[in-house]
Amino acid sequence: MQHYLTATRIDVLHSPFVFELYQNCIAKESNLGQYQNIEKIREHLRSVQTEINFEDFGASQKSRTVTVKELAKQHLKPARIGQILNRIIQFKNYYSVLELGTSLGITACYLANSPNAHLTTLEGSKAVWEQAQLTFEKAELGPKIVSQLGTFDSLLPALIQKQPQYDLIFIDGNHSYEATLRYVEMLSPLLSKNGLLILDDIYWSPGMTMAWRETREKFTVSIDLFFIGILSNRIGQVKEDFKLRVW
Numbered sequence: 001m002q003h004y005l006t007a008t009r010i011d012v013l014h015s016p017f018v019f020e021l022y023q024n025c026i027a028k029e030s031n032l033g034q035y036q037n038i039e040k041i042r043e044h045l046r047s048v049q050t051e052i053n054f055e056d057f058g059a060s061q062k063s064r065t066v067t068v069k070e071l072a073k074q075h076l077k078p079a080r081i082g083q084i085l086n087r088i089i090q091f092k093n094y095y096s097v098l099e100l101g102t103s104l105g106i107t108a109c110y111l112a113n114s115p116n117a118h119l120t121t122l123e124g125s126k127a128v129w130e131q132a133q134l135t136f137e138k139a140e141l142g143p144k145i146v147s148q149l150g151t152f153d154s155l156l157p158a159l160i161q162k163q164p165q166y167d168l169i170f171i172d173g174n175h176s177y178e179a180t181l182r183y184v185e186m187l188s189p190l191l192s193k194n195g196l197l198i199l200d201d202i203y204w205s206p207g208m209t210m211a212w213r214e215t216r217e218k219f220t221v222s223i224d225l226f227f228i229g230i231l232s233n234r235i236g237q238v239k240e241d242f243k244l245r246v247w
């Protein structure tokens with residue numbers, strides 16, 4: 001509610017870069033038909049009673065048995081956020097996308113569902129990763145997605161060597177202050193000239209809030225959408241932080 005009340009009004013938004021992004025990707029309602037298949041898969045996952053062993057390499061570090069249904073309800077970004085990410089990738093015609101935290105693969109499908117996009121997505125929990133492979137098969141997005149199993153820390157060094165540039169990097173795993181700052185430091189040099197780094201769950205905990213506030217100081221433009229934070233290092237842009245509404 002506080003975010004909603006203090007967000008910048010679109011009619012006073014003076015940055016052409018942010019205005020364009022807002023009009024075309026954040027506020028715009030796209031043709032939802034293109035996402036029907038992904039949302040059908042989400043619906044199915046929300047009914048799967050199969051129990052799997054979720055090894056948590058994230059902030060809680062507690063491994064446990066969960067049903068696929070529980071993960072689908074608790075871990076995945078809502079359709080609205082997936083669609084914003086997808087519209088950004090389509091509008092900017094991005095090619096290379098990296099996601100930290102695949103989970104069951106639903107947001108990954110949104111990230112890969114653009115004509116030229118190629119996604120690399122990382123997941124540490126084996127049983128969860130296996131479920132994501134089923135999602136990618138069903139979505140028929142297999143050839144556009146490289147889905148790697150392993151912890152972020154074990155996979156990132158080789159990945160950075162192999163592919164040193166990304167147009168969009170989405171960090172959605174290991175939501176702790178220290179890990180978030182570390183990934184941002186490792187990954188921000190890989191952003192292409194017009195690239196965007198997006199952090200998820202920026203107000204999930206006091207640690208994440210602190211990580212978001214510190215990180216946005218290192219970028220020229222930050223856009224706080226409450227659920228996610230978008231960062232850009234555009235050359236020639238005056239430093240500015242925006243707070244905008246998603247709904």
Ligand SMILES: C[S@@+](CC[C@H](N)C(=O)[O-])C[C@H]1O[C@@H](n2cnc3c(N)ncnc32)[C@H](O)[C@@H]1O
Nearest residue numbers: 057058076077101103106107124151152173174
């Ligand atoms: C919130 S979920 C991702 C949701 C997904 N992006 C979506 O919206 O469809 C975070 C995932 O990151 C994985 N993860 C967290 N910390 C990790 C780490 N250090 N290495 C590898 N995977 C990790 C978890 O296993 C979990 O599946």
